[in-house]
Amino acid sequence: MIRDAFISLGAWSWIILGLVLIGVELMAPGIFFLWLGLAAIATGLLDAAFDLSWQTAFIIFALLSVAAVILGRYVTRAKDQAEAPASHLNQRGQALVGRVFTLETPIKDGEGRIRVDDSSWRVTGADRLKGAKVRVVRVEGSTLVVDDP
Numbered sequence: 001m002i003r004d005a006f007i008s009l010g011a012w013s014w015i016i017l018g019l020v021l022i023g024v025e026l027m028a029p030g031i032f033f034l035w036l037g038l039a040a041i042a043t044g045l046l047d048a049a050f051d052l053s054w055q056t057a058f059i060i061f062a063l064l065s066v067a068a069v070i071l072g073r074y075v076t077r078a079k080d081q082a083e084a085p086a087s088h089l090n091q092r093g094q095a096l097v098g099r100v101f102t103l104e105t106p107i108k109d110g111e112g113r114i115r116v117d118d119s120s121w122r123v124t125g126a127d128r129l130k131g132a133k134v135r136v137v138r139v140e141g142s143t144l145v146v147d148d149p
Contacts, residue, residue: 006054007054010047010048011044011045011047011048012044013044014040014041014043014044014047014057014061015040015041015044015045017037017040017044018036018037018038018039018040018041018042018043018044019037019041020037021033021034021036021037021040022034022037022038024037025037031072031076032069032072034072035065035068035069035071035072036065036068036069038068039061039064039065039067039068040061040065042064043057043060043061043064046060047060091139093121093136093139093142093144094139096116096121096136096139096144097136097137097138097139098135098136099135099136100133100134100135100136100149101114101115101116101133101134101135101136101146102114102115102131102132102133102134103123103128103129103130103131103132103133103134104120104130105130106127106128106129106130106132107123107124107125107126107127107128107132107134107146108127109127110124110125110126110127111123111124112124112125112128114134114144114146121142121143121144122142122143122144123136123143123144123145123146124140124143124144124145124146125145125146125147126147133149134146134147134148134149135147135148135149
């Protein structure tokens, strides 16, 4: 029954299917249905131009879908990698390198502490008084190595 309705609409059925798939993409974004929708619209245009049988149109849709998804993944992956900034996720200490902080406790015998937002970090460096400004120069495990700002 649905197959008969789909066949009776001819090329328009593919174009309508493509628009529905693109609409689904708007409701549930993930950049997958977009490529299927574009493949369906392209199939509809080819069907309108060449008056394809429904079997041939279905095969063309399947091939175009695979090609569109592969091309879409290639395009979006290349764009994501080019625009992605260096992430310090799960490496909070690396994000602190180069920043200047005030000592929370004095550095005695090469060890002290600084406060960063709501956490306290162990620091190593030359002895300094509480309240002195220090710059983080590198991270060694969970310890920040500091020097003069």
